[in-house]
Amino acid sequence: MIAFDKVTKSYGTNIGIQDVTIRIDKGDFVFLVGPSGAGKSTFIKLILKEIDADKGSIKLNGMEITRISNREIPKLRRNTGIVFQDFRLLPKKTVFENVAFAMEIIHMSPRSIRRQVPQVLSLVGISSKASKYPHELSAGEQQRVAIARAIVNNPTVLIADEPTGNLDPDTAWEIMRLLEQINLRGTTILMVTHAKDIVDRMGKRVIAIDKGRIVRDDASGSYGAYEDERLKACVLAGGVFNDNVK
Amino acid sequence: MLNSWGYAVKQAFKQAFRNRAMSVASMFSITAMLLILGLFFILVVNINMVSETAKKQFDTIQVYLLDETPYEQAAGMLSELNQTEGIKEASYLSNEQAMASWRAKWGDNAYLLDGLENNPLPNSLLIKVTQLEAADAVVAKIKTFEGIEDIKYYKDTVDQLMKVTGLIQVGAMIVILFLVIVSVVVVSNTIKLTVLAREREISIMKYVGATNWFIRGPFLIEGILIGILSALISVGTISLVYNKITELIGQEIFVMLSTTMVPGAFLVIHLVWIFLALGVSIGACGSIISMRRFLDT
Numbered sequence: 001m002i003a004f005d006k007v008t009k010s011y012g013t014n015i016g017i018q019d020v021t022i023r024i025d026k027g028d029f030v031f032l033v034g035p036s037g038a039g040k041s042t043f044i045k046l047i048l049k050e051i052d053a054d055k056g057s058i059k060l061n062g063m064e065i066t067r068i069s070n071r072e073i074p075k076l077r078r079n080t081g082i083v084f085q086d087f088r089l090l091p092k093k094t095v096f097e098n099v100a101f102a103m104e105i106i107h108m109s110p111r112s113i114r115r116q117v118p119q120v121l122s123l124v125g126i127s128s129k130a131s132k133y134p135h136e137l138s139a140g141e142q143q144r145v146a147i148a149r150a151i152v153n154n155p156t157v158l159i160a161d162e163p164t165g166n167l168d169p170d171t172a173w174e175i176m177r178l179l180e181q182i183n184l185r186g187t188t189i190l191m192v193t194h195a196k197d198i199v200d201r202m203g204k205r206v207i208a209i210d211k212g213r214i215v216r217d218d219a220s221g222s223y224g225a226y227e228d229e230r231l232k233a234c235v236l237a238g239g240v241f242n243d244n245v246k
Numbered sequence: 247m248l249n250s251w252g253y254a255v256k257q258a259f260k261q262a263f264r265n266r267a268m269s270v271a272s273m274f275s276i277t278a279m280l281l282i283l284g285l286f287f288i289l290v291v292n293i294n295m296v297s298e299t300a301k302k303q304f305d306t307i308q309v310y311l312l313d314e315t316p317y318e319q320a321a322g323m324l325s326e327l328n329q330t331e332g333i334k335e336a337s338y339l340s341n342e343q344a345m346a347s348w349r350a351k352w353g354d355n356a357y358l359l360d361g362l363e364n365n366p367l368p369n370s371l372l373i374k375v376t377q378l379e380a381a382d383a384v385v386a387k388i389k390t391f392e393g394i395e396d397i398k399y400y401k402d403t404v405d406q407l408m409k410v411t412g413l414i415q416v417g418a419m420i421v422i423l424f425l426v427i428v429s430v431v432v433v434s435n436t437i438k439l440t441v442l443a444r445e446r447e448i449s450i451m452k453y454v455g456a457t458n459w460f461i462r463g464p465f466l467i468e469g470i471l472i473g474i475l476s477a478l479i480s481v482g483t484i485s486l487v488y489n490k491i492t493e494l495i496g497q498e499i500f501v502m503l504s505t506t507m508v509p510g511a512f513l514v515i516h517l518v519w520i521f522l523a524l525g526v527s528i529g530a531c532g533s534i535i536s537m538r539r540f541l542d543t
Contacts, residue, residue, distance in 0.1 A: 048453070071457075078455035088450050092264045104253050105456045149454065 001026050002047060002157065002190070007056030009042055016042035018212040020056075024190060026156065029183045031199045032192045033223055034209035040192045043209065044159055047190075048080060049073050061156055078106055081150030081158040081187075085165035087142040089134040089149075095121070096130040099148045106153060116152060124148045124178060140171035144178065151182055158182060160191040164198060172198065199223035254463030262468045268440040269472055275436055276476035276528055277483075279429035280521050283422055284484040287517065290418045291508050297411040301378050304400040305334075307385060309371040315393030323371060323391050330387060332380030333373060341367040368395060378404055426524065433532035437469060441536050448540050458541045465533045473529025477521035485514040 002024040009016040017039040024030050034040050045051045046058055049065050058065050065076060089098050096117055103113045121127045124144040126137075134142055143163060150158055160179065164172035176198055183189045193199060199206060199222060206221030207214060262269045311320055320338055327336040344367040349356040373388075375381050381401050388397055441448070451461050489510040496507050 074452075074455045074457045074460075076455075077453060082453050088446065088453075090447050090450060101451075102454045105451070105454055105460060153455075 001059070001061055002188070003057075003059040004046075005057040005059075007046065007053050007058055009046060009051065009053050015039070015212040016051075017046075017209070020209075020212075020214055022207065022214060022217065024188060026188055027183070027186055029180070029189045029202075029204045030191070031202070031204055031206045031221075031223075032190060032209065033194070033199060033206060034215075038209045039212040040209055041161075042212075044161060044190075044192065047157070047159065048082065049076055074105075078153055079155050079157065081153070081155040083143070083146050083150050083158065083160045083163045085162040087134070087139075087146045087166075089142055089145055091134055094131050094133055095126065095137070095145050098134070098145055099152050102149045102152050117148075120148045120152045123151075123181075138171075139167050140174060143167065143171075143175055147175070147178060147182070151187065155187065157188045157190065160189065160193075162192055162194065164193065164195055169197075176202065196223040251463070254460075254467050257464035258467035258471055261464055262471055265440055265443070268436070268443065269468070272433055272436040272440070272469075272472045272529075272532075273476050273479070275432045276429060276473060276525055277480050279425055279432070279528070280476060280480035280525065281483060283425050283524070284480060284517060284521070286418045286422050286425075287520070288484070288488060288508075288513065290415055291513065293411050293414055295506075295508050297407060300404060300407050304404045305375050305378055305381075307373040307375065307381060307388070307397065307399040309373065309388055309394060310368040310396040310398070311370060312393050312395045313368065315369070317369075319393055320369065320371065323388075327371070327373060327384075327388075330384065332376055332384060334376045335374045337372050339370045339372050341365045341369050344368075344370065426528070429528050430531050430535070433469075433528050434535040437465070437532045438536035441465065441533075441540060445540060461541065462534065462537055465537055466530055469529035469533030470526050471529070473525030473527070474522060475525075476529075477518070477525035480525075481514060481517050481521050484517060485510055488513060 002022075004020050004022045007020045008018050010018070020039075020043070032040050032043060042051070046053055047060065047065075049068070053066050056066070060076065061079060063076075068076060090101065093101060099117045099120060100113045103116065108116075118127060118130070121130055124147050126141055126144045126148070129137060129141060129145075134145065137145070143166075147158075147163075158179070163179070164175055167175060172195065179189055179191065180202075203220050203222075206216070206218050206223065208216040208221075317338075324336050324338055327333055342365065345359070345365050348367070349359055352359065373384065375384055378401065381399055385397055385399060385401075388394065448461055492507050492510060
């Protein structure tokens with residue numbers, strides 16, 4: 001469970017997010033959308049406690065994370081899996097080692113590592129590539145490894161920062177189905193994305209951020225609605241619509 | 247805890263091997279520093295040896311007695327001197343004994359002494375001091391005795407020698423200190439390059455929830471490992487070169503300074519420990535310093 005209560009974070013004069021109050025329940029699947037610089041990254045960084053909020057309270061699984069010390073950050077992060085657009089696998093470790101690494105960090109025994117890693121690899125569908133290095137894999141396969149690494153320690157929340165950004169449409173859909181499957185196991189998923197078609201077709205909850213504020217929160221929304229609003233706002237302001245979608 | 251150190255050691259070996267170009271580069275820079283250090287170390291140790299030998303050779307005060315001084319008076323002096331602090335041994339050397347030792351020293355040429363009608367050598371006292379520094383006090387005391395012709399000792403010469411060797415030692419120490427600092431800087435920069443190359447890896451580790459010590463561990467051990475290897479390489483090189491040098495010029499040194507060079511085996515036994523300690527600390531400091539920036543949260 002993630003709960004923001006009147007959270008504000010600014011960088012000098014630039015606003016990261018302002019007065020954000022939101023609640024994401026356990027088991028939710030949430031899309032976080034918005035133009036570049038809207039505050040999506042700030043939102044995620046706050047959850048990971050990569051940055052500290054200026055004001056407000058942030059609770060993760062009931063724990064007030066604005067008040068924990070730097071020493072406790074590693075423990076916090078073990079409860080949140082994270083997947084990036086650029087996969088961020090360790091290039092000099094094999095697929096198996098990349099996943100095992102996340103378990104070694106929390107001092108799991110070699111035995112349980114040998115038992116659990118193959119299970120997770122088979123869950124994400126890349127059992128056969130366990131001994132390969134990341135550069136020997138396709139982009140989709142690399143993202144699967146990253147997901148395996150993110151979920152191997154059974155985090156309560158999985159944050160996916162544009163996980164399909166570097167993938168072709170078919171592969172992107174495979175990854176989405178995998179995330180949906182992980183969500184069905186009870187893991188909360190918070191996915192930042194610019195992929196309109198994915199958001200529209202999934203029909204999940206959509207939180208739209210712009211200029212640091214939450215502008216929309218639909219239980220079963222679409223990306224399009226948000227784009228229309230922006231277009232309208234731009235036209236009204238006499239500006240030119242600038243598509244930020246990559 | 248044990249488990250995680252085991253992990254760190256395993257990772258350190260893997261990292262060092264997979265980043266072998268960087269590992270070798272770090273190793274070269276530490277080895278180079280240690281070799282230069284070794285050079286100065288050898289210099290200092292040998293100078294010490296020379297000055298110690300000199301001290302031993304010149305720890306004797308010779309007191310020449312007037313011819314008319316009777317043996318009884320000399321014996322009185324001896325018994326008084328033997329009770330004085332700072333004196334190891336005081337003995338009487340009659341002119342006959344002195345002549346005999348001259349003859350022994352001259353060996354085959356001793357027949358030249360046969361031409362002397364009577365023994366020109368004086369009776370003397372030989373006084374060995376425990377420490378050369380005490381010689382002045384002893385001499386001052388002897389000067390109060392009667393029946394003495396002359397006192398000979400080499401404190402001034404030795405003092406001069408000590409001054410020079412002391413200067414060289416201080417100079418070498420400064421150079422060594424300077425080199426240690428330089429090598430820490432060089433190594434930390436080299437390791438910083440390897441850390442930089444793995445900056446991404448470190449950020450991933452942090453995202454997955456690794457503690458700072460968990461991240462630092464393998465790098466630290468890698469640094470120590472490189473330090474140990476460099477130490478062994480430099481000790482090996484130095485002992486080879488040093489043994490060759492003693493073989494080549496040891497004889498000349500002996501003739502010139504009447505002292506042997508410090509034996510290679512002795513040197514190596516000490517160098518191994520010094521270099522291991524230095525190599526390990528340079529490697530460890532280097533990796534901790536170079537990682538600091540990346541572990542700030």
